[in-house]
Amino acid sequence: xxxxxTVGQYLEExxxxxxxxxxxxxxxxxxxxxALNIGMxxxxxxxxxxxxxxxxxxxxxxxDPTAAKAKAVTMDPMYRQSLVYYVVGRAQLRDDESxxxxxxxxxxxxxxxxxxxxxx
Amino acid sequence: MSCSPSDRLVQTLTIEAPGVTDGMLKLALFNTMDEFYKRxxxxxxxxDITLExxxxxxDVDIPNGSAVVRLMLxxxxxVPVPSATQQAAVTQSSVGTLLPxxxxxxxxxxFLPAQTxxxxxxxxxxxxxxxxxxxxxxxxxxxxxTYPMRALWALTVAKGCLECxxxxxxxxxxxxxxxxxxxxxxxxxxxxxxMPAKPWGNKEGAILHSKRFRNAMALRMQESRRGYVFAVPxxxxxxxxx
Numbered sequence: 001x002x003x004x005x006t007v008g009q010y011l012e013e014x015x016x017x018x019x020x021x022x023x024x025x026x027x028x029x030x031x032x033x034x035a036l037n038i039g040m041x042x043x044x045x046x047x048x049x050x051x052x053x054x055x056x057x058x059x060x061x062x063x064d065p066t067a068a069k070a071k072a073v074t075m076d077p078m079y080r081q082s083l084v085y086y087v088v089g090r091a092q093l094r095d096d097e098s099x100x101x102x103x104x105x106x107x108x109x110x111x112x113x114x115x116x117x118x119x120x
Numbered sequence: 121m122s123c124s125p126s127d128r129l130v131q132t133l134t135i136e137a138p139g140v141t142d143g144m145l146k147l148a149l150f151n152t153m154d155e156f157y158k159r160x161x162x163x164x165x166x167x168d169i170t171l172e173x174x175x176x177x178x179d180v181d182i183p184n185g186s187a188v189v190r191l192m193l194x195x196x197x198x199v200p201v202p203s204a205t206q207q208a209a210v211t212q213s214s215v216g217t218l219l220p221x222x223x224x225x226x227x228x229x230x231f232l233p234a235q236t237x238x239x240x241x242x243x244x245x246x247x248x249x250x251x252x253x254x255x256x257x258x259x260x261x262x263x264x265x266t267y268p269m270r271a272l273w274a275l276t277v278a279k280g281c282l283e284c285x286x287x288x289x290x291x292x293x294x295x296x297x298x299x300x301x302x303x304x305x306x307x308x309x310x311x312x313x314x315m316p317a318k319p320w321g322n323k324e325g326a327i328l329h330s331k332r333f334r335n336a337m338a339l340r341m342q343e344s345r346r347g348y349v350f351a352v353p354x355x356x357x358x359x360x361x362x
Contacts (some may be wrong), residue, residue, distance in 0.1 A: 049318075051142075052141070052144060052147060076142070077140045115319075116317050116319065117316070118320065120319075
């Protein structure tokens, strides 16, 4: 289990859940990085305290995935797994024969639930 | 692993508020301590001020990481010095007061200004207009200047410790962490649990802990005035009253 310290580790864990670990990928790196960026925006909306003390929202440039993968993601360890659920759920929102809407919705709901309630 | 006086409190808070982040916990604890100190005057600091000729303003000298709440008392040669607003039977300069009973209806003075201009210590009175210096009125005479003026300040935690990542929370006396442990625990839990849409939110817990915190502050305010001594009320109803 990766420690989810870097963008690369988030992508690796997301691909494991997406069953997309072999190239060529069904979900390109830049799509998943975009999902991670949007997940940060969502986290900021729901839980501003995760971005103390300056409330800056981290953003990773998806144009250069190789450099992006080495970049650190600042997130409290308790909420890193939630961010993975968001990335996977958002990726599966795409109209794709390998995914289902209910699974995508469940993952996105799980992200929100984990951000807001303890029993989730 | 290093030990810190705040460990016990932070550990207890982390368990009782599941899911709370370090940054949030630190902010809520800081706000609790700030409110606590401002209300109770529990953190006191003495400063000796050397009086100088023709000097009327003196800088406040307090520990790093602290901020002034209010000036509690000034003494000189062991005698309390009245503040500008406490002065009676005197006609005051711009920093003082003029009481109606000290004047005749036509506005004439009903006192002897020459006798009320200075107290025996040579210090007229003092005032604090901004919490970073203390002003004295009147010119301290040579004899008065041989003794320091002693100021007793009530302090609180300074916000600078939150803004920088110094990580030091050792500005207040270490015994405060044990003495006020339960009070700060209740105050911080009350704040955390009353937050909307947070995993650690708990309406009933917020009411309980906030109430306990308010009660604790009332007690600490009394202790701040009377010291940590059992059964020394400052005032009580006479026997047989009510």
